[in-house]
Amino acid sequence: xxxxxxxxxxxxxxxxxxxxxxxxxTIKIVLSKKGELLPDNKxxxxxxxxxxxxxxxxxxxxxxxxxxxxxxxxxxxxSYRIVESDSSERKPYTSSEIFExxxxxNPSLLKLKNILGLDPDF
Numbered sequence: 385x386x387x388x389x390x391x392x393x394x395x396x397x398x399x400x401x402x403x404x405x406x407x408x409x410t411i412k413i414v415l416s417k418k419g420e421l422l423p424d425n426k427x428x429x430x431x432x433x434x435x436x437x438x439x440x441x442x443x444x445x446x447x448x449x450x451x452x453x454x455x456x457x458x459x460x461x462x463s464y465r466i467v468e469s470d471s472s473e474r475k476p477y478t479s480s481e482i483f484e485x486x487x488x489x490n491p492s493l494l495k496l497k498n499i500l501g502l503d504p505d506f
Contacts, residue, residue, distance in 0.1 A: 386457040391421045397454045401447060410439045415447075425459040427451075430467045437464050479504045 398415050401407070407415070414436055419427040431437050444462055451460050476482045483504035487494045497504065 386425075386459050387455065389421065389425065389455050389457050389460070393455060394419065394421050394427055394451070397451055400454065401450050405446075405450075407443065408439065410436060411443060414440055419462070422463065425457065426461045426463045428463045428465055431464050432467060434466070437466070440464065 395418055398419070402412055402415055406412075414429055414431060417430050419429040422428055429440065431440070440462070448460060448462065452458050476485050483493070483497075496502075
């Protein structure tokens with residue numbers, strides 16, 4: 385008999401899977417995004433490109449076996465939704481760009497940088 389599952393239990397078991405099996409970085413990123421539990425016991429994972437879908441499908445049976453055993457529910461499955469990444473905001477790459485983003489989040493860093501005489505480009 386299939387036991388009822390919750391979003392919290394799915395999140396916990398996915399974290400356990402990542403911790404126990406140390407999957408490839410791509411798989412770890414996808415599973416870390418906390419898939420949404422749909423009413424039909426499908427876990428909808430948000431994917432940014434077809435490569436991630438292909439990578440997930442290659443290990444899907446192993447992950448589902450782990451989920452089904454831990455959650456005691458054989459009706460669990462995955463569905464994938466490809467989402468558009470927000471390409472309007474460019475990711476910071478250089479140390480200066482990263483520092484600027486950090487200062488926007490925490491202006492005290494600029495004061496600390498000046499007090500200590502630090503150079504973010506070093």
